[in-house]
Amino acid sequence: MAENQKNYDFTSIEKKWQEFWEREKIFRADDDSDKPKYYALDMFPYPSGAGLHIGHPEGYVASDILARYKKACGYNVLHPMGWDAFGLPAEQYAIKTGTHPSVTTKANVDNFRRQIKSIGFAIDWDREINTTDPGYYQWTQWIFLKLFQRGLAYVDEKPVWWCPNLKAVLANEEVVDGKSEVGNHPVERRNLRQVVLRITAYAEKLLEGLDELDWPDSTKRQQKAWIGRSEGAQVQFEIAGLDEELEVYTTRPDTLFGATYMVVAPEHPLLNQLTVAEKKDEVKVYVDAAAKKSDLDRTDLAKDKSGVFTGSYCLNPVNGEKVPVWVADYVLISYGTGAIMAVPAHDERDYEFAEKYQIEIRRVIAHPDRNEEKSKLPYSGPGLMVNSGKYNGMEATACKAKIIFDLETKGSGRGAINYKLRDWIFSRQRYWGEPIPLVWVSLEDFEKAKATEGILRNLLPTEPVTSDQDGTTLYALPLPAAELPLQLPKVENYQPAGTGESPLATIPDWLEIWYNLQTGESLPRTEPKPTGDRWVPATRETNTMPQWAGSCWYHLRYLDPKNGERLVDPAKETYWGGPDFYIGGAEHAVLHLLYARFWHRFLYDERVLANPEPFKKLFHQGLILGEDGNKMSKSVGNVVNPDVVIDAYGADSLRLFEMFLGPLEAVKPWSEKGIEGVHRFLKKVHRECLQTDKHLQDQESNKETLKVLHETILKVSEAIEDLRLNVAISQMMILVNQLQKVDSFSLDTIKTLLQLLAPFAPHLAEELWESLGGKPSIIFEPWPQARKELLVSDEITIVFQVNGKLRGEGQFPKDVDKDSVISAAKADTKVQTFLEGKEIVKEIYVPGKLVNLAAKG
């Protein structure tokens, strides 16, 4: 019995097999294979200084189980890992300590890699990537230049969140409740020069593409809402006494007769002309006040609408009625035309405003139930048109098209589509990001560049990209691909310029260059100007790219991580396609996943890629909470460190428990006791395996064991495919409980169990597989197939119900007919007690399952 007492020494087992996998390159993905491919992708981590926390591996374990399972099923599997390593924390740390962000980043990456490796993932480490690697960001810059060339990048003054404490511009998502996410400092709105990507040009494609994706519905819905497509009409209103027209956008042209006032946004270009002399002061006070409000204030004060009458009137194109024009900040300049026709009877916001300022509220859509009493205003549902001249009596929804057509005929409107989606502010005033590979020259030099034969000329967008700086207009020229990567310069001081410019603006050597208009070559201005009139003075763009940039296309680089000639070899892209499975947090439902789709779709349109959509199947793992049910956080002190868990229970227990916790997509609390449970299960497997006197038989002779085994094969396989991994583990526990119960079982049975367990607890499975005489790696063994014929027993149990309540059961041969089951049910003594004095009114038989006798009386 000595062998039975051998301990489950997970520490040495796990070390042994991790070394074996690495040495033998077991998980190398083959670029040149006849096998079908399977690409499982995790959202790659930002390697923070805090190291991995217990939430990170949740998704990784799930994708790893899938990857290992698919490999056993005969697929050529790619499961890579990399680092999204640009970002603010390393830069903040550099400001504080003077340590170069690359040093911090390297240390953090090393730590993350060590931690991830300790969990034993089936990762092809030869494909590791890092967004801060010049060999990587060269291609991030390359994609940007393509976008620039196609006119999808421009420069504009944009209001952005500015944090005076961090001296940095923050993205929307880095601002939480008016405070910076990092450090919780106050932030304010500031207009700053920004590089912007024209994602709005892709609004329609991004919307359409969603339909074919196997994504969570909620994520698709969020993206749809973010893109915010609406159909309606642009309508021109003549302005009384002015030779101008006021154009509005409306989704409800059918309510035109109910427009009792108009509103322009405080920033509207016609406001000044619209404002009559005696209203000038009042309007000015209002507009100034609105300008001082941040967007946040404007939304917060939403409950209380305000506005000022301009003194002007428009003429309603459908009936010539005079309609007063107001200015109010509940109308946004950034959406539609910045002006609306207000229909208080059928729009909540207009209703509120009209009530406050006692403007007429005129119903033009009748509620379908005709009960005027009941149909409160504002009413936005369907109905028949009233008070609408010749349109009266028509169905409002159907009338939209009719009115648009009539407006078009008269030349006072047209059908229009609008999107909520805004262009993407792509620049950050920071050091630790990809430099934007543009230079700025004078108009004169720009014209010269356009006239110069050479590569540069072909890289220019049709419309020049310009920027006003210190009163002069500068023109953007790209760096050609041969000049990439444009590397980050070494700096002494990481403090931002403080003016809203990046630290790069403080390095004259890097900033000021001689630039060759033909070749795009550059030299520091500190060197003498090379001869020839093709060399001109230029300054570099000092903005860097946002962290989203590197993550927009990393899924492609894994396919060909070391290619110096191309972003990805087309042959490899054709073979691998996109990830077959992509897993990551739901917090990226919109931004990362929308930006990545934008770039991917653009590269597809450029014929760089063969597929229009990057991520066909997407899954969001749920959050793992602390044991106290709260979100894990350092300040609460409920953070669980995977290193500690692995020390105590081993990586296999960690993996198994993260999956056993509950449904993958659910938010669920960690439990120290719970991990002991799965650890006990693994110990049991270990013990049953090494108890060699218990599995001497060749063939499985116990019918029950055989049945449970094949049930387990079936359920585990299905559960992995459906990512119901907690259920798969439960089923394996049921099988092990069975093996423990019987006196003996076959070697084959236990080896099959190990194969099923291998994706979940790979180290232990390898170890036991080897100890049973199997040749490593277990992952090369073909996945077991369930023999479904074993699952049907000759005898079946059928339950008897009376009025839906369980009253008995009986054993029957599996091909029993309905009549004999029903008579058996009626003969059951207990059933009879419940039928006494009653009349059977209906007999239900669900073949092989149950009888229900409905009785009355």
Added chain:
RNA sequence: GCCCGAGUGGCGGAAUUGGUAGACGCAGCGGACUUAAAAUCCGUUGGCCGCAAGGCCGUGGGGGUUCAAGUCCCCCCUUGGGCACCA
């Protein structure tokens, strides 16, 4: 405010298409082994009533459809997430 998702024992959860609610695990209780402990194993464990046989109740609450509802429909409550004057 609007749009989604969730609510099942003491706890995490299972029940894939309406068909035996509570699989599996944790915790609890009782027992075996042990000098003892740990480890392991066996039994038990939704609530109420009952000596028992057994009965009744039970999937957030209320109503409904059905022979049959955790599952479908309506209303409400709680909770998590998303959006937030987008005309």
